[in-house]
Amino acid sequence: MAVGIFDSGLGGLTVLNAAQKRLPDVDFLYFADSAHAPYGVRDAENIYDLTRSAVRDLWNRGCDLVILACNTASAAALRRMQEEGVPEGKRVLGVFVPLIEALTEREWGDNSPPREVAVKHVALFATPATVSSRAFQRELAFRAIGVDVEAQACGGVVDAIEDGDMILAEALVRSHVDALKRKMPEPQAAILGCTHYPLMAETFQQALGPDVQVFSQGDLVAESLADYLQRHPNMQGEGTGGFLTTGKPDFVSDRATQFLRRQITFEAT
Ligand code: DGL
Numbered sequence: 001m002a003v004g005i006f007d008s009g010l011g012g013l014t015v016l017n018a019a020q021k022r023l024p025d026v027d028f029l030y031f032a033d034s035a036h037a038p039y040g041v042r043d044a045e046n047i048y049d050l051t052r053s054a055v056r057d058l059w060n061r062g063c064d065l066v067i068l069a070c071n072t073a074s075a076a077a078l079r080r081m082q083e084e085g086v087p088e089g090k091r092v093l094g095v096f097v098p099l100i101e102a103l104t105e106r107e108w109g110d111n112s113p114p115r116e117v118a119v120k121h122v123a124l125f126a127t128p129a130t131v132s133s134r135a136f137q138r139e140l141a142f143r144a145i146g147v148d149v150e151a152q153a154c155g156g157v158v159d160a161i162e163d164g165d166m167i168l169a170e171a172l173v174r175s176h177v178d179a180l181k182r183k184m185p186e187p188q189a190a191i192l193g194c195t196h197y198p199l200m201a202e203t204f205q206q207a208l209g210p211d212v213q214v215f216s217q218g219d220l221v222a223e224s225l226a227d228y229l230q231r232h233p234n235m236q237g238e239g240t241g242g243f244l245t246t247g248k249p250d251f252v253s254d255r256a257t258q259f260l261r262r263q264i265t266f267e268a269t
Contacts, residue, residue, distance in 0.1 A: 007195055011069070071195065103117070157197065173207060190213070
């Protein structure tokens with residue numbers, strides 16, 4: 001039995017790691033579309049096509065529930081896939097809502113009208129495609145009023161992480177934080193709106209300063225998945241756990257092992 005976790009590459013491992021800690025008895029089948037990463041510089045149509053094909057693959061391998069552990073795919077493909085209809089017994093969920101519920105101090109599924117919340121100035125760091133979709137602002141507007149969001153498209157960070165060039169990734173994060181601060185000098189909270197960015201969480205926090213509350217998705221998504229599986233225990237699927245990539249398995253395995261600090265072995269899709 002396995003739950004599918006999808007990302008364009010290695011970023012979704014930050015969600016997988018948290019989900020495995022929260023749900024040690026659940027198996028996960030992780031799918032990294034490394035051959036096509038990064039998604040964040042692609043157009044919405046292309047991201048939709050790639051995401052749909054990977055999610056179908058996971059469904060076909062027996063995963064009834066697939067988590068898009070990728071904000072870029074969630075922004076460009078989730079709503080469209082859900083509106084077009086998913087096969088009976090299958091589900092696909094994204095990663096935006098748990099994060100926005102935490103930011104706006106809401107319980108799971110609280111659909112009451114938008115209201116004022118404590119945080120007023122929010123910095124959003126995400127891929128160019130996620131920023132231009134404005135999906136984050138849309139979801140926030142359903143839940144909160146009076147929140148000023150300044151978005152910074154963090155070009156290059158995902159490529160550097162996928163290549164294992166952490167020195168470049170760090171330099172890029174610092175320069176994106178500087179650029180954000182020129183537009184919003186004193187954010188109260190920062191959203192790491194790409195699942196790759198928690199791998200650089202310390203750099204974000206240092207560059208932003210200790211007074212900025214940094215939100216990332218791993219634990220929030222894991223908690224919300226635990227809640228979902230408690231309400232839908234039959235959605236654990238029939239597949240078996242493991243790691244799949246459309247890229248070069250040895251290369252991807254080395255990077256993943258380095259990030260999670262435990263042996264991870266990817267196989268080709
Ligand atoms: N980890 C992804 C996200 O959360 C994807 C980034 C990319 O492929 O550009 O947006």
